[in-house]
Amino acid sequence: MTQHPTPDERRPANDGPKAAARNRAALIAAAREVYAEQGLDAPLSGIARRAGVGQGVLYRHFPDRAAVADAVLEENVREVEQAGAAPGATLAGVLGVLTWHLTESAAFIGLLHPDRTGGRPDDVHAHASALSERVERSLRVHLGDGHRLGASDDLMLAIAMVSGAVTGPTREERERRALAAWRLLGVEVGPVRPFGG
Amino acid sequence: MTQHPTPDERRPANDGPKAAARNRAALIAAAREVYAEQGLDAPLSGIARRAGVGQGVLYRHFPDRAAVADAVLEENVREVEQAGAAPGATLAGVLGVLTWHLTESAAFIGLLHPDRTGGRPDDVHAHASALSERVERSLRVHLGDGHRLGASDDLMLAIAMVSGAVTGPTREERERRALAAWRLLGVEVGPVRPFGG
């Protein structure tokens, strides 16, 4: 009774169901960019716009704000897992991939800063700890005996610390700082690049 | 002229100029609490309410959102400076005070994460670098030759790293993590407490 009496006129293209997967990917990519530019609190409408879809599509794919961030994180984490599972993977190599995501993806940094503001209703960090564990597992298998970060929580702590160092307006600056941070921790890091990059 | 000057209904007390300073302090204290509970994006109206003043007063003292955060930061930084200038001050001691603020004040952590989100209109981090320098100066004078963090940018980098580690819902948890982070960096830290505390 309260809704839209008259759309009509002229509708933009409707590419049919085939577009669904494409739209989902476009939304995640758009979200990644928007997050990088405006932070995790960026308006969802902007993400939809940049993805070139209506707002309804965003809500079809992601029920709420947290789900969008989750999807972006999920991709980041999966890349780290793939790097960790690749033949010949080394700790330094996986850390390089991880570091690349830290410098590239604001959402990934958010993963490491889950708490502080207790119970906001739209908790962006819903599955954060589950994802965090997946990252840890991918790294820990490559941790040799007696490694500096071998103690229980030191590995994820170190990652959080590096993520804290990753600031700066450009990717280059952020990479520079990330590497300086790993150096301060006495940890060797391989090439900073995406998995397969 | 000796008539009642318009009795009015009931005006809220106007304590004159004396109240101004009191209100300012109340606003900063309220902001600190609200930031801790809700994060730096908390509604300004809530800060005014908790301070027990109207919203207009907040705007009289602080032209915009950034100014409020600046004022809170300013107090944090000043405490660190005082700790650094106190007779008998040591690096470990000042770091303890600094660490206390890291665990206590959400705004202080924001100081260390200034960039990333490029040009948001209400930039909370306006004077961030100036404040950052003041912190650095207060610490550097206590840095002995050959200290681990003696190299050019390493001191502030380390602080940013520790701030990245400071997560958790309770102050105790945050302090635990902060100390673990300093330990990973091989840096000794004195008692974690406010200056004069």
Added chain:
Amino acid sequence: MTQHPTPDERRPANDGPKAAARNRAALIAAAREVYAEQGLDAPLSGIARRAGVGQGVLYRHFPDRAAVADAVLEENVREVEQAGAAPGATLAGVLGVLTWHLTESAAFIGLLHPDRTGGRPDDVHAHASALSERVERSLRVHLGDGHRLGASDDLMLAIAMVSGAVTGPTREERERRALAAWRLLGVEVGPVRPFGG
């Protein structure tokens, strides 16, 4: 021409024209349930979902929201007509069937409250008066001379009054109130049940 005519991925079954009637019935049944649970303003998407069909099918059968409600009403009215046309039908008996629908079907109540909200764009009550007349005809033929409700508009007025009394969360409560209402009007009502029930 004997080639596979494009295997497709996996098309949902297309049962041909046979399915059309089945779908229409399923939609009306679903609408009846949804209306009872959520009121006449319930989202059409929910009706389609409960009927187990796509939203497009709903629009194929019913051009707009009003048409759905009309179809539900149509069924209600038809049952009353059938009750009225049955051999040996009495006024009390038909009123019993009518009352059953009043207690069961939110849409039927809506029939009796057509106006008030002047020109809403999606007018649920399009054919209301036509349906209303059919109900009246079915009852009036059983109205003996000198009946309490014999005067011109009294019959439908009484029905509207009873429908106003029919509130309550459970069918039992609604039936109790409907019968109390008829009693206040001094009208005898037969068993409250669906036609043929």
Added chain:
Amino acid sequence: MTQHPTPDERRPANDGPKAAARNRAALIAAAREVYAEQGLDAPLSGIARRAGVGQGVLYRHFPDRAAVADAVLEENVREVEQAGAAPGATLAGVLGVLTWHLTESAAFIGLLHPDRTGGRPDDVHAHASALSERVERSLRVHLGDGHRLGASDDLMLAIAMVSGAVTGPTREERERRALAAWRLLGVEVGPVRPFGG
């Protein structure tokens, strides 16, 4: 971080706190009109617009949709109470005032139809039963021994029944039907008019 960078330009009048009471009254009056025209589900924005205030003002005075309807109802009920408490009040007189509100105020009708749609989140009918009891009390004191509607629930049932009869596009038509309904119930009703009108 997500809000209004730049209002400015030219602000419409702000009449200051004095306007608060006036605005509240204007909102209730506007709501009454809008409800009459569009029903209880009418957009709140339209109510604010008709009252000549911004949407924020509506939310300042009424936390949610139900509160607006409550306020309108409250006024209706208060008038009935006043009519019932007036010196020389009679049952017929109070019923006349009550009937006037039934013909005038869509919200008042809503009061008598509280249930049906179980637990909608924004329940317009929150305090409905409390208000309902106030109406009943105002009437019952004027109910002589042996009155037709003397039995326990019959009084409010009759009112619900009459409210069910009150349909029609014009006030005159609605009044005509209301009086016919009371006549069918064998109840005498005084002049249909607002209290003091």
Added chain:
DNA sequence: AATGAATGAGCATTCATTCAT
């Protein structure tokens, strides 16, 4: 003939900021 994704207008709600008193 059916599916269900996409569109996008519309309504609810929040809050930064102004300003009469």
Added chain:
DNA sequence: TATGAATGAATGCTCATTCAT
């Protein structure tokens, strides 16, 4: 100088309706 009401833009979210497949 303080109050707190008012404004209204921005954003979240929902759903009627269309249409490629």
